[in-house]
Amino acid sequence: MVVMTSALGDYLSGRRARVTPAEANIPVVGHRRVPGLRREEVAMLTGVSVDYYVRLEQGRERNPSAQVLEALSVALRLDEDGRAHLFRLAGLAPRASAAAVTDRVDPSLLQLMDAWPHNPALVYNRAYDVLASNEIADALFEDYGPERNLMKLVFLSERARGFYVDWPGVAANSVAGFRLGHGAAPRDPRIRSVLAELLERSEEFRELWARHDARGKALETKTFEHPEVGRITLAMQTFDVRSAPGQELVVYHAEPGGPSATALSLLGSIAATRRRSRA
Secondary structure, three states, X not given: OOOOOOHXXXXXXXXXXXXXXXXXXXXXXXXXXXXXXXXXXXXXXXXXXXXHHHHHHHOOOOOOOHHHHHHHHHHOOOOHHHHHXXXXXXXXXXXXXXXXXXXXXXXXXXXXXXXXXXXXXXXEOOOOEEEEEOHHHHHHXXXXXXXXXXXXXXXXXXXXXXXXXXXXXXXXXXXXXXXHHHHHOOOOHHHHHHHHHHHHHOHHHHHHHXXXXXXXXXXXXXXXXXXXXXXXXXXXXXXXXXXXOOOEEEEEEOOOOOHHHHHHHHHHHHHHHHHHHHO
């Protein structure tokens, strides 16, 4: 018998495998063959029949109600990003039209970024292509990876593991964010192209992609090892670009008065010197 699949079914199966019985308050009796929840346990927690839940995972049922999705969100312990991703896969939240996506960055946003000489800032799309960056961001990153793509920088660039001090954390968060963008615009040709290349060329990406984590970027810190200024830890803020759906603005800043602020100031001086030498 040929078993059907769907993006929704794959997501449910992937998330089910990552919820332990203890997290779901389910007593464990005897040996379990799976690390996460069984299908019948998710069905019980959701209040649907086992047969109905099996059809969801196998792709034979593709139109669950909002009430069922809410119950699944609770049973699978999804956060707000994961819940939004679930509803989008089920067709109950709007998906982006590929035709509506633009890689043009608003000139006024470019001017704003250039007015931040001490704050690395860049704009990227759902495929993680860097569409714009200011001078100090270019000095920080030096190279945005193949095709100026941050996903390819993380997984395909030889220098990534030295540049990102916490490479495993950066890799996991990048894949979770990429998954969220893919769910919003699964037919976008650029997203599909980047996904296909990463699945083919990176075992680490394949393993993380199989986890089905879907999570947007939040306030966090990243530590970089820069060849000219050394180790630098920066807080990162991410903003949706309202004038261009699918674009995100990322701005970095250092703790005032600390060693990272000194390193960032030095980085700005290096960037300015390079600009003057090119003039």
